[in-house]
């Protein structure tokens with residue numbers, strides 16, 4: 001049920017967004033994020049599938065050399081500090097859901113991660129390059 | 132419906148829809164309550180699960196702290212916390228006892244998770260707990276960090292403490308997320324539950340409302356149907372179900388002066404006369420008999436006579452009962468009883484009249500046939516009474532008659548009967564008397580009468596002529612006895628008055644009266660000495676002539692005019708009445724047809740012809756009337772037959788036959804009238820079953836109507852009765868304007884008498900008809 005609704009919403013927003021965006025599949029499972037290592041620059045629609053068993057977020061930022069800065073709790077990434085380089089955010093999504101995030105990628109390196117407590121440190125991040 | 136207690140008959144029928152409404156309410160309420168209970172227990176369980184999930188967080192943090200404490204050399208028990216973490220994780224997943232974490236907690240028993248998503252999360256939690264405690268165990272055991280990836284985490288940090296802290300975060304976070312998922316599911320299912328409950332409530336209300344509307348509609352229909360039965364008349368209506376009274380109409384409660392609830396169920400029994408109760412119960416239970424008469428007390432505690440029709444509507448699904456439509460016939464019954472009494476008694480003197488005398492005579496004959504005892508009939512005729520009447524007036528005459536009656540009563544035994552035959556003629560019936568005793572009584576009566584009487588200030592001495600006939604010697608049937616006593620009485624008069632004569636056959640011969648008259652009457656028939664005269668009948672509101680009565684007139688060459696009162700009895704006794712009657716019928720019909728053809732008659736004009744019992748009993752009356760009407764071309768509706776009361780009440784197959792003849796003629800259109808009404812009715816009920824159109828009020832009542840209160844009362848009753856039965860009342864023999872006025876006041880419809888016109892030959896009547904004028908009341 002959820003899926004159907006999400007797909008329908010995807011279709012309508014796809015049309016309004018110009019319809020030329022490239023679709024990129026992103027999968028979240030356990031404490032990992034799978035995303036292609038290379039993605040053509042330009043308008044991109046990230047289709048994020050959460051395969052469980054837990055809820056996950058997805059945040060996309062332009063990557064810097066270093067590891068992402070942590071908050072004082074030492075368990076989560078400092079999202080506020082990263083705001084200037086943040087392209088988009090998906091709030092925690094339920095298991096089994098598919099959500100979309102439209103971003104405009106300029107050539108460069110990007111990192112996606114989940115910022116639920118411990119998830120980033122538990123390995124829930126991935127980087128890719130836009131060319 | 133509100134105040135219509137009346138509709139209790141439907142209480143049973145309405146039970147089903149009401150039950151359905153209640154059942155719907157009950158069912159929807161039960162489901163709602165059940166769902167609420169279930170939801171409550173579920174949410175209690177969820178609260179427990181949420182609490183335990185939250186405890187995992189505390190336990191995970193405590194575990195990290197305890198591992199660090201132990202590592203830094205302090206005393207702590209991370210192994211117990213690790214066990215608690217594992218036990219709790221197992222309990223969350225598969226059910227069981229979750230250990231208390233804080234001092235104020237209790238061990239909590241929970242059942243396992245069922246939702247697949249929740250289970251997946253809890254399995255992850257269990258793996259994380261494993262990874263966490265394994266990492267803690269490695270640190271405490273001084274071993275290198277284990278490949279703690281059961282939960283597929285890929286921790287890049289190499290410091291074991293750092294790894295432990297990250298795993299603690301993951302454990303806490305997963306527990307927290309699981310709690311959120313459970314809560315979200317709970318919210319979701321709670322929302323569904325609320326929707327279900329709202330739906331149930333709406334559905335229950337809707338169904339109940341529809342059933343209630345259907346009930347109201349059905350009740351309306353039944354009410355309408357029932358009303359159609361009930362309001363068909365203004366009757367008193369009872370409805371019985373299973374022998375109990377389920378409904379009484381307002382007219383019933385009004386008559387009884389009671390409330391409906393006092394009459395329902397068994398209540399009605401208190402209002403029904405005890406002697407009639409069984410019959411009413413029977414009718415209420417079995418709807419039989421179809422008609423019954425019973426007495427019900429009214430609010431004055433008088434018994435009212437009700438005549439009820441019983442309809443079996445037990446099969447009618449709208450009524451399902453026995454319906455009794457009753458009518459208060461008390462007035463009619465009272466009138467009948469009163470008239471019956473009047474019909475049997477002489478209005479002036481209070482002694483029996485001719486009808487009752489005849490009745491007693493028949494009884495005496497029947498008894499004598501069994502006991503062989505004799506009895507005597509005396510006919511008494513006062514001498515010189517006419518002189519008294521003429522010289523001192525009617526009032527004096529009436530006073531005298533009353534005195535005579537009293538003296539007779541004093542002189543006779545209680546078992547004897549005294550009757551006034553009319554005028555100054557009395558009849559006596561002496562029970563058990565033989566010839567000698569009868570003559571003795573006759574002489575005693577003469578002695579009593581000779582005592583002077585003071586009337587109108589004058590001392591009068593009375594004489595009488597008395598004739599005696601003894602049963603069975605002088606006759607075995609009533610007519611013979613009376614006629615022979617009559618003959619003896621005439622003989623006494625002839626012999627010089629103030630005498631008692633006993634019948635002897637020689638007397639009859641000596642008198643020769645009846646025989647001679649018979650002979651002359653035969654001759655008169657052949658010679659055409661009999662003529663028909665007509666007396667107009669007048670509508671009392673318009674004075675228009677609406678008919679004539681055909682009357683026989685005989686002028687004998689030797690005797691001069693012979694009054695009908697003399698020759699008609701002879702004609703009846705000899706059977707000459709049959710040809711005489713035919714003559715009158717032919718003459719009257721021919722004459723009327725002639726008038727009708729010439730357009731002299733109004734629409735309603737009827738010519739009335741007297742028909743004697745003898746004519747009716749002889750067969751062929753119907754055939755004769757048909758033949759005469761066909762020959763003369765007179766429409767049947769223009770002919771009316773006047774019959775005596777005897778014709779209607781007499782018993783025996785001959786009389787039955789006569790009534791059948793009249794019935795046929797009436798069906799054919801011929802009108803029927805009862806003559807001399809009020810002088811001899813045994814039961815007015817018989818009048819109901821006979822197709823009479825007109826009642827003729829006897830002239831003896833009419834003549835007293837203006838001066839005698841009793842006569843006036845009788846006449847009023849007869850007129851009322853006629854109207855009750857839907858008949859026309861006509862007054863005979865109106866002679867004065869006073870009488871006419873009285874008859875008008877009493878509501879009499881038609882009248883006939885000297886005050887309008889005397890009987891006259893056809894030519895004279897024709898003149899009146901041609902004039903077309905209403906008759907004026909000539910004196």
Ligand SMILES: [Cu+2]
Nearest residue numbers: 056114116119
């Ligand atoms: Cu995550």
